[in-house]
Amino acid sequence: MIQPITALARMSAAAALAATLLAFPAQAQDKPKELKIGIATFLSGPASVFGVPAKAAAEMIAEDLNKKGGIGGVPVSVSFIDEGAGGEALVSNYRRMVQDDKVDVTFAAISSGSCGQLAPLAEDLKMLNLMWDCGASSILEAKKYRYNFRSQANGTPEMLAVLAYLLKTKPDFKTIAVVNQDYAWGRESWEIFSTALKVMKPDVKVVAELFPKFGAPDFSTEISRLLALKPDVVLTTSWGGDLDTLVRQAGQRGLLQQSAFVLGIGESSMQRLGKDLPDGLIIGARGDHWFLHPEMKNDPAFKAFNEAFKAKTGSWPIYSVYHMQQAFSAYQGAVEKAMKANGGKWPSREQVIDAAEGLEFKGWGRGVSLRPEDHQGLEAQIVGVSKTAPGYDFKVLDDMMIFEPKAITTPAGQKSVDWLKTLPPDFVAKLNVQTFKHGG
Amino acid sequence: MSARLLSRWAIVLGVAVAAIFPLVLPSWATLITLILAKGIVVLGIIILLQAGQVSFGHAMFYGVGAYTVAFWERYVGAADLMLFLLLGPVIAMLFGLLIGLFVVRYREIFFGMLNLAFSMVLWSLLEKLYHYTNGADGIRVARPALAGISFSPEAFQYVLLYLTLALVLVVSYAVQRYLDSPLGHMLRAIKSNETRLEYLGISARRILLIGYVASAFLGGLGGVLVAIAQQIATPEFAYWTKSGEFVFIAILGGTANAFGAFAGAAVFETVRFFASAQLANAWQLILGVVLIVIIMFAPNGLIGLLNRRKAGAPS
């Protein structure tokens, strides 16, 4: 046991030294020399399809922010930990980030699993944490947190918007089947969708509920089964390689033509799927953002952002990129609001948190607000259909509807599933939304 | 002899570092707890390696331990840490007995394979039975009270650390005694000559079963500790790569005696910790290379290295 431990001792003695040198206590009043932002994202594993672009975005945004003088005049620095390294490494690294590197805020994380693991830890460590991408509504519904906020919407409005779009555009379907990844998001999103569907269209028959293993390489059997069952609608909230494979295999075998497909969060796969994605599939954007956002697409800053990202990474931003932007905007908004409240003096973390409650900030869409009661983010939802468009070698969104958050988000203090059961059958009819054409 | 003496000092130093070090760097309290807890699991692997049997499914008992806590909290309610420390290992032991009765009839690769199969079945069930296990995301584990006293997060990580340290000392001592005992030597005899063992009137299967159940117990104990330190239990706990890690750590540290387990765990976790912090996308690579180097140049593991250099032949 000698060698490793002494080695370990040496390393961490160094670490301790470093820590003391680098530590800028973000206590009230005294202005720090830099704001450290610790970000948990997927750098390995399947979900790195979101994590890696988001990392690129974070670096880009931080750089840009510092050019503009940083947050409240303080430059920001970003560091990353890998959600893909597994629960243990994630927790250990998060602790290190908070306790040794003394970050001022953390953005964690993408997977609801990681959020469920890190949110209570952040609470323990009294660390302001923005759940910048994870979608499970339950986290903030089950427990009241002080230090955790969600800087975007959650699964309930996302699914509800998709369902509403389906009911508005294809109201008369009789049968539906679901093919979701077998993990929390896949299960929860279906629970939300099906609960709401039962309320609004009790006559619809669910002919198959398939939950193939997360990361399954092959869906041919599931597809055969769906081809045999011939459901009117097939819903999937899968993403990444799973969704790509499903769509392609289904396309190769004519399933996409046979049944109406709904890709709950398909926006992130459109560029990869290219021409393999047929026109007319219903696609959710997981929020109020899309690189051709009908209300934003002429905003020079927005265009510049997208161009810069395309130049940096070779592809247009996907939702995780915009969620990263929202996290930055939220933090900046909170700090600057707190400063104002603090008479221009540098705010303490507690003051920043007080400011964050009820904060309104703007990402690359309509405004987002952090609900004071339960810290849920209120964000609009874009849903559209895939469409071939000149100038793009992949499908884009058309006939986009933007759903305002108020109506489709679970009220504070209620559990999503219970709330959904209370929705009136004419809920969708009552939702009045604008529809935007691509390029229109 | 001096190798023994050396190991003594190694332990003293190791314990000292494990005990004092986190007071300097709080964030290390949990990491060291993890190292020690995993070391306990690896002790179980080492026991089986005495008999020349490598289990590529041992993580299943680790998983059983972890989920004992998770399920209890989810379906029964909060309970004292002491209860978990008792319950987890015992239930793992029962699993070990059931599965053991089956697998001890096999040797070498088939032994490894069957353990693998069993662990994969457990893993699949944990992943698939979403409504009971919460699937791949696992079940959150709340911080339990110890002997009726509930601690603040900061205090608790130290409580858990020192408790784990104490447990490590106890189980290491017990395992060392076991390995030196008749049963332990008979276990080693399975590796070198099972036929002769039978011709001494000893049932190799029974001997192996005892070792297997003991190692399951340790796996369960480690699982409980890690689940509580991490405040979560996920199917990953039982996945085959996890089993691989444990065997990895055993070989890394050296299987000659109990201390190898902790030496190995310390190196493994520290390397992974720093690697995944500094160069997040190369930590597996680094660990892989470390493993190859160790196997090729120090097949007796770090402990072996220690003994060889400082005291000639390993004990």
Add this chain to the structure above:
Amino acid sequence: MSRVLISARGLKIRFGGVIAADGIDLDVIEGENLAIIGPNGAGKTTFLNMATGYLRPQAGTVSYLGRDITALPPRTITKLGIARAFQIPQLFLDQTVMENMMIAAAAQAGSMSAFRHLLDLPQRKEVEDLLDLVGISAYANRKAFELPEGQRKLVDIALALALKPTVLLMDEPTSGVASAEKLGLMDILTAALARQKVSSVFVEHDMDMVERYAHRVAVWSSGKIQVVGPPAEILNNAEVRERVIGI
């Protein structure tokens, strides 16, 4: 009046085309050293395998003190009092000679502790005496794999003796032992057997050994016991000389 210890009746076994045993009847009588001689591959070792449950005869029975042991596994038969030494020594190579012996002693005494140190068991003294007796105390703390073939052979036999058997089956006890030491070894061995009142069966190729140490000789060839009798008589039997000994 000395009892029949092991009694084989009509043992048959064949491996593919080879008939190793084709109706073997053989008794081992208390207090004797029974030698089995015969050409290589005749099936002598197979007999020991069947007598100790390592192989199942395709027909026939083996009984020990009147109890049918044909279907029993080696460990049970060993427990009944039939110990075995092997042609190729079967040792725990990466443990010391003392540990090898203590394991046997522990097994014999049924002390299956998980906490007492193997080397501190009360049987230690007996084991040391036994090592003295067989003349390998010098090797006590050496790992078994470090020993020369001859010494391993001794340890192998000592292991069997440590079980305090009633009958000891030995497969060519002196093969691999330097011819100069053979006599010495067999003297020690037979003395030990006599002292501990252990009957023995030994498969042997060296006719001097047979002549010196066997009370009875069984000639095994082409799957049958050709003839059984006192050494003097058998070894002078012309047919035996020419078919087995090859003179």
Add this chain to the structure above:
Amino acid sequence: MDSTIVILAICDGLSYAALVFLVSVGLSLIFGVLRIVNVAHGSLYAYGAYTAATLSLLVAPVSPWLTFPALLVASILVGTVVGGLMERFLLRPVYHLEEVLQLLITFAVFMIMDNLQRMIWGVQPIFAAEPVKLLPNISVLGVNYTSYQVLVLPLVAVATLFGLRYFLRYTLSGAIIMAVTEDREAATAIGIDAKRVFLVTFIIGASLAALGGALASPTTSLVPGMGTDMIVLSFAVAATAGLGQIEGAAVTALVIGLARAFIIYIQPELEVLVPYLIMMIVLLIRPMGLFGVNNVRKI
């Protein structure tokens, strides 16, 4: 369960079984000769897939039909280079060590390859479906199948099976490999150059794994970790069949493939369990596997 489902399940089971067979037969072959369970076998599968995809995307512009040979080239390339290097420089030096350590070496290789894979091909899913698109769809009872999956894959698997049989039974190198598989000591005793046999066998086995991956690549997205599950599955098949059993692997792969397909129709939740349950039941009844042989140690 009506006849439609039976027929559909068979179609689905076949294509799945074909891939599983290719991978596990390679594993089995390697074990038969080297007595090593190659944990990195799944990584070879992944590398086969990625290399095939890369090549396909390269040659597709020239002529889509070139993607078929590309699949083959990729697998041989991976098998020879990766497999060859691995045997020569990582396994050969440790043959004298305990089995555990040899196994661990392959585990280390698995970790390294898994990591390198991310570095080489990145984490974004890669897809190269040319071969599938080139061939027409077939309708079975009104259900569309790609002929690639229901014809090409099974045919390749069958061809491989008979190819291997022929190679092992009727060619010299094959006979030598069989000899080593059946009795290593004897074979080396009569002067067979084990080193060479090991290398050749490992390359063949590795190429088979890579071939499995290459053939899978047109039908699936290539993502990090795609090899990790495959390895355990092929373990299960190889062990169930009896290690070193070529025909056994084929039969077992078929059984597991079909069983899995049926389960997805009847009780999808149990899908993941199927291979392991089958394995355990078989080994319970036949410890050496369906086709394995048990030999008594000589004393």
